[in-house]
Amino acid sequence: MKYTAIGAFPPIFGERRVKEEARARVVCVAGSRVTAEWVARRLRAIGYEVDDLVEVEPSESSISLLLKDLIDKYDVVVVTGGVEPGSAPTFTAAAEALGRSLVVDEEALRLVEEHYYTLYREEGGKGAFRLPEEAEPLFKLPEGSIVIPNPRGPSPGVILEEDGKYLVCLPSSPLEACEMFEDEVDQYVRSLLGVNLSATVHVMTRVWDAGLLARVVEELASKEPWIFAQVKLNVYSEEGRGVTVTVFAKEAEELSEKLETAVKLVEEELERMGINYIKRA
Known part of the structure; x- marks a missing residue:
């Protein structure tokens, strides 16, 4: 059987230099190994040279220290985990590693509010809706973030571009993160290699x-x-x-x-x- 090419996406970044080779590293915050392994396989299939996974504890200082080192060495760094209701050390660490401010992102706030309001209505909530305190870390993102919607959960992801490289942060759940990567992240990491x-x-x-x-x-x-x-x-x-x-x-x-x-x-x-x-x- 002869197959035909499908699934193309148009270039969305204008004219940019395409690399012949590129390196990537996946950082696995505790409890997110399944997602991290999926991302590593995806990046290899796209054409990246992907080194072994790096595991790190879910603390802002540990993640930040690691990211500062990796961002200089790799074209793409993906962090899985450390992003959940009540605690998002990955977002804070990414901001610190890149020297950016942590700000309230209006797009992320809208998405998080929609998620919690839907839950509120499904559980029979009545009266005025109030966003729970646990949601706050999910919409305070590094300045300049590209927000990745999460259709299956409360935690958005982010894409950060720095000197032609990408830092991506995703939640730990494979069900959520893999769909987010395929739908949103793919086009960015593929653009570096011209794999359209x-x-x-x-x-x-x-x-x-x-x-x-x-x-x-x-x-x-x-x-x-x-x-x-x-x-x-x-x-x-x-x-x-x-x-x-x-x-x-x-x-x-x-x-x-x-x-x-x-x-x-x-x-x-x-x-x-x-x-x-x-x-x-």
Whole structure:
């Protein structure tokens, strides 16, 4: 089967210098390792050289000290975790590391208010609505932040540009952060490498064991890091779950070739592990 290029996004940054190579590092604040590993795999598939995860305790001073060191060395730094109701040391640390003020961000405030007001109404709240105190750290962001909406939770994310590099901060929840990365962060980190095309297909299996399919994803990440495979719980048929496969490229022809090869390798890995799947015509 011949695949065609899909999933392109237009350049949104005007004329900028595209790098042939770029390095990235993912910082894992305690309790966010699953999200951090997902982000690292995504960045490798896009084309980044990604060093090992760095784990750090959820304290402003520890995160800030680490970020000051990493920002000088990497083109993209992503912090997962340390952003939750009642405490957002990652936002404070990012502001300190970049020498920026921590300010009330009106866009973040609006998004946080919408989230809490929805919860208030769903729980049968009546009378005047008041934003809880625990929400305050979520809308005090480093000055100049690009706000990443979070459609599934209270904590927004941020993108900070500094000298042509990006610092990204995301909540710890994989359900929230992975969707935020795909929907918002992707276009920024891909722009540095000029990787403006992507294509995604679902290889549908006849098994329901998500853990078994996760092993397939792990094997592919180890053998073929340019293939981004994942098991999304909302991708399934009457017979079983699917493996979602995404590839990235700079040119349409390259993208089509990569997607065709990726699907073939995924199917071979499924066969190797004895997993029945629905063959494409």
